[in-house]
Every structure is written in structure tokens, then in C-alpha cells.
Amino acid sequence: MAKIIPESGYKATFNNISAALLLIDTDAPHYTILDVNDAYLKATNSNREGLLGKSVFGAFPANPSDEEAKNIEMTIFSFEQAIHTKMPHTMSDYRYDIPIRGTDQFEERYWTTTNSPVLDDDGNVAYFIHSPANVTELIKLREKEKTSVEALKNQRQQLFSTFMQAPVGIAIFGGTDYVVDLINPSLCEIYAKTPYEMMGKSIFDTLPHIEGQGFDKLLDQVRITGIPFKGQGYPASLLRNGELQTVYFDFVYEPFREMDGSISGVIAVATEVTEQITAKQLIEEAEERTRLAVDAVGLGTYDLNLETGEMITTKIFANIFGFAEPVPRADYVSVFHADDRELRDLAHKDAAVTGKLFYEARVIWPDESIHWARVEGKTYYDANKKPVRILGTLLDITEQKQAKEDQQKLMALLADSEQLLRNITTAAPTGLWMSDELGNITYVNQTWIDWTGLGFEESLDKGWTNAIVAQDRQKASDKFLSDLANRNFHEAEFRINHVDGIMHWCVVTGSPQYRNDGTFTGYIGACVDITEQKNLQQQKDDFIGIASHELKTPVTSIKAYTQVLERMLLKKGEAREAGMINKMDGQLNRLTSLIGDLLDVTKINSGKLQFNDRDFDFNDLVKELIEDLQRTTDKHTLVENLVPTGIVHGDKERIGQVITNLITNAIKYSPQADKIIVHTSLKNNEVNLCVQDFGIGIEKDKLDKVFEQFYRVSGDMQHTFPGLGLGLYISSEIIKREGGRIWVSSKHGEGSTFCFALPLKK
């Protein structure tokens, strides 16, 4: 039979139970503590007297430092729930700090509390049981666990991101096919593939071109033996931008072990070092080149230890000093030219201070020949700033020295020739000048300045024209500008106001100048004083003028006597003698004509040829002349081919002189022909006259020359055709002065046609 537990037994049970219990009245808001068991007292560090009859919130006030828990409100809410629902209400894991007795401090506590209502006989809530379980330890433990999991997560995250962002390529190749289990972007970049292309496939399937480069064997070796492999500066051919390129790697293959220690793959860590390798190669090449260059220019090098006096030298260094192979320093020093030793010592002293060694000195070779050497170097110091070492170069500069001497001689010569040139330009009896491309004068020499009295500056640009006499100025300027515009060779004559007070004649010439690229730069020219020449020409003209005049006087009297004599003989009936006298008269006419030509030329040259213009019938003149001239030749028939022309206003005598000249020439130069045709015609208000012969003709290249002064038919024929060479020149001058044109067409060996055109009377 079961024991009956006495009423007092429940009280004992209440006090002995391990759960903390507090009985609380429903008298909100006080919630008076009705009873408390020992476990509760123990859990809350309180005693029964301090609690019984007190408000629960008075006994356990809120911890002022714990603002977040809001435990009072939560507790009141739970109380109200239990009272209203008449069902137990549980608050889980909440914080409710308890005061530490005897202090104003609190102890941090976490609780899971159940408020269970106890109903009276009427079914109303009489009171309720407040049963907190201290879960502080549990909560703390749970928090600790949460923190460490979080830390672990963070660590993993960090590890992964490190792996992904690592500047070195990392991958795990699994199995015997080396399937990519994991690969980071750095390695993908090296392979020029995306992670998507790489993952889950054999590395040799994705990158078929690396098979056979030895990596498969290395991987096998590491996987089978478990011994890691380290490669440095290892070359590999990889596809880059569609072509195979050699790139270099530092890499490690490590076995990837499972938990049980078995090897299931290989971890690869790789860094591309192509740039470093390439740079290294470039440096090596550069060093090699430098060495070659040093050798090629015959540069000797040395390394001098200032503490021991020991010096390491190259073969070339030794050669420059006249030794076949390097020798100790003292031997080198011994061959310096005595005069240069002091200079060398000074240079070394200087180098200790400045850090730079430089000097040029002579060395004497065993064969007594003297050579120049240039020593350069850099001083190195120890920590105490004491010079300990000099490194540097040595160069044989014998040839340079020689060349420099030659150059100096050349410079001296050049300076001499420059001075000479300057003296010449100054002393030359010729004005020299230069212009720019716009025709502005940029230079005149001293001679020009001496002549004109203009200063150098005054002569520049357009200033030079001020030296020209007013009447000639515009013409000279216009001629120069016109030649400039056409880039023609410039030639002009003008008079300048000379410092001697007299006008001087100058002939100026100038050649257009061009740069190498063909652009025009201006003129370089000369100006020659031709006053003397002009004077001489004037004197010559004057002389010929006077001489011809003086010649005419005796010719006139001889001619008069001759003609009287002819008449007298004819009267006497002595026809033969009269005929001879007549021939004499013909020769006198020829002489008169020659004198006339000379006189005409002097007049043309001095501009004094005078014209007595009047109206006359052109064809009448031609007929008259043909009639006269026909008498002078038995051989030729002068054929008239005349068209009515009309009246011409001009000097009848002078124009007649031209026609006579053309017809007598035609007779003279067609000794084998029997006719000469004289044409006249009317064209464009001009009277044309042509004299056509069937004689020797004129060569094409001589056609332009026949109207020049003193031109004569040259060659063998010269002797056959006498004359002064003035006739056509005078004719052309006359026609030009009468406002007409004169020309010739001819075929060598077939004859010539000389023509002129004169304006009709308006």
C-alpha cells in the first residue's frame, strides 16, 4: 500500500525540490511574493525574510546597466499571460541580472522561466508559480559556440578569397587524368582560359598543346613519389592571342593528400616570370653588347685597389700602354711621358676629392713612339669616406689628337680664306648684293657703300634704289621686280649718284638662288661700274662719227672729179676709158655705203638716228628701187610680185635703205640662182614686204643671230661674202624705230626669205 504523503510533506517537497520556485500573488502591479523555496533563495542569493510579502519587482529591480533586456516588461507580460489564459507561460533564455548582496552591483544571469497559474475551487487564478531555471551557463556556452563557428566561417571565407585573389596561380589537379578540381583566376589568366572552361576537365584536355612539354611526367612523378617538385624559370609554350609563345614560370607541384594520407592529386602553385626572365636576358645581352662595344672602340678598362695599389687591367688597356699583356701598375706608371707625370698625379689627387678621374697623357711605347691616352674613372669610397677603389676606362686618343691638330690647322686655313674672301669682297671693284625671296636686299658689300655713300642699313630692303639717279630709278626697280617674279636671271643698266659727284653707269646682274629642296631663296648678284666702258664706247662712237664724216669729204671730191672725168671722156668719144671711170664711180658708191653704215651704227648706239617721216606710196618706192638695183646685176632677174598697198608714213630714205639692203643681200647670197622675188602684201593694216632668194640659206641655229650687230655668215663661206656685218642690224633697228617688225625664214641650202611689216598710215 502506498504511503500517504502528509500535508506538511508537500511543504518539504516545495523546499527540497531542485527547481527554484516562487509563489506570487495576482495583485498587479505589486505581484506580492507569497512564498519562496530554498532552491530559489540559493539561485538568487537571497533570504526568505528579504522576499516574503514584498513586491517581486521591489525585491528584484532591473539592472540599470542592462538596457536591452527589458526584463521587467517581459516578466509582467508573462505574468499577465499566465493570469489571463490560466495556462503556464514560458519565457525562454532571457536576461535578468540579479543584484549582488551588499553591493549595488549586479550579476549577469540568463533564465528560462515558467509562470504556472494555480486555480482556486471557483476556477479563478489564486496565485501562480514563478519557476526560473538558471540557463546562464548554457547561454554562455551557446554564445561561445556561435562565436567560434562564426570565426571558423570567416576563416574559411578568408582562405577562399585569398586563394581566389592570390597573385600566384593555384590549382588542384585530381586523379591520374589531372582533372581540375579547383583553380584560381590567376592561373586561369596564365592559361588564357576562364575558370568555367577549366573546371572539371583534365588539364591536358583543355590545354592539349602543353602535352609533351614534360609537365605530364612531372605531375606523375609528384603524384607517385609524393616528393614535391620545384621549377624555376621553367619555359613553357602557351597559346597567347592565338599563337604559341614561350613563357617562363616559377612553380611548385605538391602532392595532394587525403585524410588517410593517400595521394589523390597534385597541388600546383605557379608564378609567371617571363618578364623577369626576358629582362634578365636583355640585361645579359646589353652587358655582352657593352663588352663588345668597349672592345670594338678599343676601350681598355681597369680596376684599381687604392689600398693595395693592385690594379686589374684588360688586354686592350695593356696594348694602349704598349704592352702585349697586362702588367703590374708600376710598369704602366713607368712608361708615362716625363712631362705628363705631374699632370697625372694632380688628376689622381683631384679624383680622391671629386670622385672623378680624368686626364690625357702621353705614354711611350717600347719602340719609342709616343701615344696619347685618355684616362677616365670613378672613385669608390668606404664607410669612412676614404677612397678605396677606382674603376674606369682608357682610350687611345692619338688619332683624335692628330685629327684635332689637323682640324685646328684647317680652321686656321678656313679663317684665313674667310678673311681673304672678306678682303676680296671689300676690295673687289664690284658691288655685291643679296636679296631674299621677296626681293628685299639683305646684303651689300663695302664697295657698294663706298660708291653710293649709302650706309649698309640704308641700302637694305628697297633702300638701294635711292642710289640710282631719279630718271633711271623706276625702270631699274621695275626690271628687278619683273625678273624676281619670273625667277629670271637679272640684268639691268642704270646710273648711280656716285660719291665723287659724277653719275656712274652700272650694270647689275643677279642669279636666282635655290635651296636643295628647290625652294627659291632670293638673288646673289654683282654690280659693275661700266662708266669707263660707256665713256670708251661714246669715244668710239664719236670717233667713228668724225672719221666717217672726214672720210666723206675726200670721197665727195673724188666722186665729183670722177663723174666730171667720165662726162669729159664720153664727150671726147673715149667710151672705154669712160667705162673704167664709171666702174670707179661704182666702187666709190660702195665705199660711201660702207661709211654710211658705220655712221648709222654709231647713231643707233647713241640713240641719235634721225627720221624724217612723211607720207609716201610704198609700192612706188619698191618699184623705183627694183629698177635701180636691177641695173647692178646681170645674173638675177628681180621679179615683182606686188599687191597694191597704199600710203605709209615713215622715213622714205631709211625704209628704202632697208629694202635695198634686203635685195642686195639676196643678190649677194644667191650667186648660183637667177631670180629674186619681191613680194608686197597687205595684212591686218600692215604693209608686208618679203624678199625671197634661192641661195645658200641660213642654218636654223643662226637664224636669230642674223639681225645682231657685226654678225656675219661664218665658216668657209665667210671669205666669199664680204661686208661689215652691219646691214641687217641697221635694217632691223630702222624697222623697229618705224614701229614695224622684221623676220626671216630660211632653209639651209635652199634660200631665205627676209620680210618686214610696217603699219599703214592711220
Place this chain on the structure above:
Amino acid sequence: MSGTKTIMVVDDDPAILDAVCIMLEFEGYDVYCTPDGAELLNMESNLPDLLLLDIWMSGLDGRDICKQLKQNLSTSKLPVVLISASRDIERSALAAGANDFLAKPFEIDDLLAKIEKNLAA
């Protein structure tokens, strides 16, 4: 023709003077020849029928003499033919009042033609 005409010839060159005078005498004229042009300046009576006068003479210019003769009432009607070695001065010769001009050296026919022409005028 009313009797023989008298022609006066003035030229400072004796050879020309001689030759021309011989020629004109041969042609039937009465000829008075002198190398001195100054003689003409005082000439008032016994005038020739025609004067043949050289222009360039030593110390004298035929044109000046001609001008003076033409200005002088008693001699202004006297035909004057000026002669010169220079053809270019024909214009100035005519400007000086000469009736005609002849350039040296000349054809005898031209001289006679000019003389006849001016005697007839």
C-alpha cells in the same frame, strides 16, 4: 633760158670746191668759187643766180649764213642750196630757209637736177 646762169659755190674744202666748179663750168654755167663764207655777208650787188653753200665750214655754219641772207631784203630772193656730209641735218637746213638740200657725196645728176629746179622756180 636767158643767157648763162651764174652759180656761186662756197666750200672750205679746196678739193670739193675745185671739183664742183670744174663740173659746173663743164656743164656750161658761169661759176664763182670761193672757200671763204665771210665774203657772202657783205654781198649786196652782182648777185649770182644760185648759191651752192656748204654747211660745215671752219669757223662758219652755212645755215647761219643762209638765215642771214634770207633775212636781208636784197638777198632774200637768192636761191640757196645747202650741202652737207650729214643727211640728218636736212631738216635744220630747210628750217634755216634753204631752198634745197644735198647730201655729200652726191651724184652729179642729182646736183644738176636740184640746180635746174631752183633756177627755174
